[in-house]
Amino acid sequence: MRIAISTGGCGLDKFVDDRFGRCPYFVFCDSEDPQSTAEYKDNPALSGTGGAGIAAAEYMAKEKVEVLITxxxxxxxxxxxxxxxxxxxTASEDMxxxxxxxxxxxxxxxxxTEAGAAHAGER
Structure with a gap:
């Protein structure tokens, strides 16, 4: 399955970023072989002035993500x-x-299953 995880850095030893819409990067990988399939991409929603969560979510759909971890x-x-x-x-930011x-x-x-607080442009 194609997994996406919000992260602050590139490398599987980096940590989960709890800010979905404002995380610096997403890692995309296959769940069966994350080490050799890991692909790190800049979050295109990071620099927007508003609606980062929506833009990041639309990006997940565009990337054909099957599971999201954030x-x-x-x-x-x-x-x-x-x-x-x-x-x-949901994953802890210390993972x-x-x-x-x-x-x-x-x-x-x-x-x-339930939304957290909207961050309304916070970084």
Whole structure:
């Protein structure tokens, strides 16, 4: 499955970023072989003045993400993610990307069913 994770750095030893719309990067990888398939991309929504969560969620759909791992999702981002049928899971910002992938595979991450607070342009 194609996984996306919000992160502040490039490398599977970097940490999950809990800011979905304003994270600096996303890592995209195959759940079966994250090490050799990891692809780090700049978050195109990072520099926008508003609607970062929506823009990042639309980017997930465009990238054909099948599973999203992040800290939390604001109400608008969650609406777009749900509309794209992408299950989203919450991971702690003290987890590395590798740890988050393993936790998801082992069923230890909680699926996001309720929106967190909207950040309204906060970085």
């Amino acid at each position: 800290g939390s999702l604001g109400p608008n981002a969650l609406r777009v993610i749900n509309g794209a049928n992408i299950p989203a899971y 590395t990307l590798s740890e988050a992938i393993l936790a998801w595979k082992e069923g230890r991450l909680t699926q996001i």
